[in-house]
Every structure is written in C-alpha cells, then in structure tokens.
Amino acid sequence: MRHETIETTLPVSPRWQEYVVPQHWAHFTAEDHAVWDLLFARQVELLGSRVVSPFLAGIDLLRLSHPGVPELAELNAILEPRTGWRTVAVPGLVPDAVFFAMLAKRVFPVGNFIRRRDQLDYLEAPDCFHDLFGHIPMLAHDDFAAMVEHVGRLGQAAIAAGAGDKVARIYWHSVEFGLALEDKELKILGAGLASSFGEAHFSLESREVERLPFSVERAMGTPYRHDAFQPRYLLSRSLDETIAEVLALTPERLLAL
Ligand SMILES: [Fe+2]
Numbered sequence: 001m002r003h004e005t006i007e008t009t010l011p012v013s014p015r016w017q018e019y020v021v022p023q024h025w026a027h028f029t030a031e032d033h034a035v036w037d038l039l040f041a042r043q044v045e046l047l048g049s050r051v052v053s054p055f056l057a058g059i060d061l062l063r064l065s066h067p068g069v070p071e072l073a074e075l076n077a078i079l080e081p082r083t084g085w086r087t088v089a090v091p092g093l094v095p096d097a098v099f100f101a102m103l104a105k106r107v108f109p110v111g112n113f114i115r116r117r118d119q120l121d122y123l124e125a126p127d128c129f130h131d132l133f134g135h136i137p138m139l140a141h142d143d144f145a146a147m148v149e150h151v152g153r154l155g156q157a158a159i160a161a162g163a164g165d166k167v168a169r170i171y172w173h174s175v176e177f178g179l180a181l182e183d184k185e186l187k188i189l190g191a192g193l194a195s196s197f198g199e200a201h202f203s204l205e206s207r208e209v210e211r212l213p214f215s216v217e218r219a220m221g222t223p224y225r226h227d228a229f230q231p232r233y234l235l236s237r238s239l240d241e242t243i244a245e246v247l248a249l250t251p252e253r254l255l256a257l
Contacts, residue, residue: 016094016101023089023112025071032114033068039120039129040065046200051188052180052239054144058137069114070132079136083145087136092125096168097159103152106145108135121197134191135175147243148175157251166220166254170246173219173234179203179211180236186211189236199229211235214242216249217257 044065049056062078064070076086089112094102102109110131115123123130138144151174155167178189186204188194193203203209210232212218219234236242 016098016105016107019090019094019098019109020088021091021112023072023110025069025073028069028114031117035114035117035120036069036129037067038117039115040133042120042197043133043195043200046197047188047194050200050204051194052138052182054141054239055137055188055194058140059133061140062136064133064137069128072110075132075136079140082140083142085136085139085145085148087132096155096164100152100155100159100164100167103148104156105152106149108139110136130191130195134195137194138175138189138191143240143243147246150247150249151175154249154251154254158254161255163255166257169222169224170216170219170249172224173214173222174236174242174246177203177224177230177233178214178236178242179233180239180242182239186235189239202229203233209233213237214245216245216254220254220257 044059059065061082062070062075072087072089080086083106085106085108087108087110088102090109091112094109099109108131111125111127113127114129115127139148151167151171154170155164158164158167174190176190176192179193180187180189188200188203193200209230212222212232212234214234214236222232222234224230
C-alpha cells in the first residue's frame with residue numbers, strides 16, 4: 001500500500017482481520033488482465049536493471065510474469081513457505097494501525113482491484129499492480145522480509161505512544177520510496193518507485209531532487225509527499241546496511257529519538 005496515513009474520526013478496530021475481503025479473482029475481467037499485462041510489460045522494460053537485484057529475483061521466483069492479475073492463493077503458495085509472508089485482499093486503504101498490525105504478522109494487504117486502462121499513470125488509491133508488482137518481490141528476500149515485519153512492530157508501539165508518524169516516515173523512505181546503492185550504482189528500492197512509470201526514472205535521474213544518505217534518524221525527520229513526486233529521496237548505502245539499521249531500532253529508542 002502507499003498512502004498509509006488516513007485521517008479518520010472513526011475508531012480504528014485493532015482487529016486487522018476485519019479489513020480482509022475475498023480477492024474474488026474470478027471477477028477480474030479480460031480487460032483487467034490485459035491492463036495487468038500491459039503494466040507489467042511496460043514496467044519491466046522501464047526498470048531494466050535499475051532496481052535492486054533482490055527485486056528482480058523476486059519477480060522471477062514468484063512467477064509474476066505469468067499473464068494476468070495474480071491469484072493471491074497461488075502467490076501465497078510460493079511466498080509463504082519461503083519467508084512466512086502472505087498476501088490478503090483489502091478493498092482499499094487501511095488505517096495505519098491496521099496496516100502495521102498486518103505487517104507485524106507478515107501479512108501484506110493488496111487492493112482487490114486494478115486501475116483502468118485510461119488511468120495507467122494516475123491512482124487515487126494503490127491498486128493490486130502497485131501492491132503486488134511493487135511490494136511482493138522484496139518480501140521474498142529473507143532479510144527485507146524480517147525488516148518489514150519489524151517496521152510493523154515498531155509501528156504498533158509508536159501508534160500506542162502517539163508517535164505513528166515516526167514509523168510511517170521510516171517505512172516511506174525505505175520500503176516505499178527508498179533508493180539504494182548496489183555495486184556503487186544508484187538503484188530503486190521502494191515499491192512506490194518500482195511500480196511508477198513516471199517517478200522511477202525521475203528518482204534516479206532528476207537533478208532537481210536531493211538524495212540524502214538514509215538513516216533512521218533522518219527518515220523520521222523527513223516529511224514526504226503523497227500527492228506529488230518526492231522532493232527528496234533517502235539513499236541506502238547498501239540494502240543490507242539499511243536492513244540492519246532498521247532491525248536494530250528498538251521501540252524504546254524510536255520513542256526517545
Ligand atoms: Fe505501497
């Protein structure tokens with residue numbers, strides 16, 4: 001998911017299971033599947049090798065190149081034995097507290113819909129192409145999978161202490177819009193970039209944005225945009241270093257920072 005921060009006056013149920021709906025895969029039309037195929041082919045070509053290598057390995061491992069919108073049960077049959085992560089369908093955005101509770105259980109919410117052909121580059125809410133193509137490949141990577149679960153636990157602790165924004169920013173600047181060096185080359189790490197036609201190259205090539213070294217302290221102190229391209233990206237010196245840094249962050253230290 002992308003826009004995790006939802007302002008609501010409604011009480012948020014602590015039970016994430018209440019937000020899960022059937023994927024109803026059989027309800028996807030031939031046009032829906034054709035849109036997936038178009039998005040997939042376009043994005044794979046666009047990314048080439050400009051994304052961290054575990055992402056490309058995950059695409060292959062999870063057989064995401066198989067034509068049509070993936071069926072979550074089939075995807076889970078590969079993903080869950082590998083890293084313990086599984087996907088569930090949701091009808092749209094879920095509140096932060098629910099989202100982090102899901103991550104803490106190695107459950108990733110996936111929109112049960114796909115954008116229309118006339119909206120290829122515009123999304124009001126993250127659809128299954130963003131969620132599946134953008135996020136799931138990296139959840140097949142053992143250490144990244146552990147990091148995202150840890151972010152979920154940190155998020156739960158932070159929300160309980162009224163500091164959910166701190167973890168939302170860590171998530172945003174790594175899992176969603178992070179960049180990373182790999183063999184000294186600048187690569188895309190975040191799902192929001194990997195799944196975006198416009199922002200993928202922009203994040204790597206624009207001379208008008210800042211690319212600042214990632215640290216959890218900097219991430220927590222760096223606001224983000226969810227209605228426009230990012231004015232700055234945080235750059236992991238290496239994927240492993242960022243994973244280790246996030247995993248080392250305890251709820252106590254997070255709240256003290
Ligand atoms: Fe996302």
